[in-house]
Amino acid sequence: METKKTxxxxxxxxxxxxxxxxxxxxxxxxxxxxxxxxxxxxKEMAEKVYLWEMRNDGVNCLLEKLGALETEAFxxxxxxxxxxxxxxxxxxxxxxxxxxxNSMAAEFVKNNYEPPQKVITAExxx
Numbered sequence: 001m002e003t004k005k006t007x008x009x010x011x012x013x014x015x016x017x018x019x020x021x022x023x024x025x026x027x028x029x030x031x032x033x034x035x036x037x038x039x040x041x042x043k044e045m046a047e048k049v050y051l052w053e054m055r056n057d058g059v060n061c062l063l064e065k066l067g068a069l070e071t072e073a074f075x076x077x078x079x080x081x082x083x084x085x086x087x088x089x090x091x092x093x094x095x096x097x098x099x100x101x102n103s104m105a106a107e108f109v110k111n112n113y114e115p116p117q118k119v120i121t122a123e124x125x126x
Contacts, residue, residue, distance in 0.1 A: 007015070062071040093101055 059071065059075075062074060066074060096104075
């Protein structure tokens with residue numbers, strides 16, 4: 001037959017203190033994991049918002065430049081055929097000299113650049 005040990009008051013208090021420390025440690029670990037999870041979730045959400053805004057800006061740019069019908073055709077074409085933009089952009093000006101690229105850039109700026117309107121500030125008005 002097994003005998004039960006009787007704990008003294010000090011032993012009982014030490015046992016409760018040890019249990020309290022283990023609970024506190026467990027709570028801290030849980031809180032740390034929750035904070036890490038929140039940070040990861042916040043990063044994921046920020047990335048999703050960024051990508052959504054980028055897509056939205058891109059579609060708006062296409063709509064502005066091409067119109068609704070051509071934008072739809074463009075997006076449909078991109079979805080049908082795999083398109084490697086990085087490879088395309090590397091090959092786009094392949095074989096052109098620096099002088100030719102500079103001439104093309106100057107012509108583009110000449111035809112497309114609109115200088116900013118004069119900004120009126122308190123200093124300009126005086």
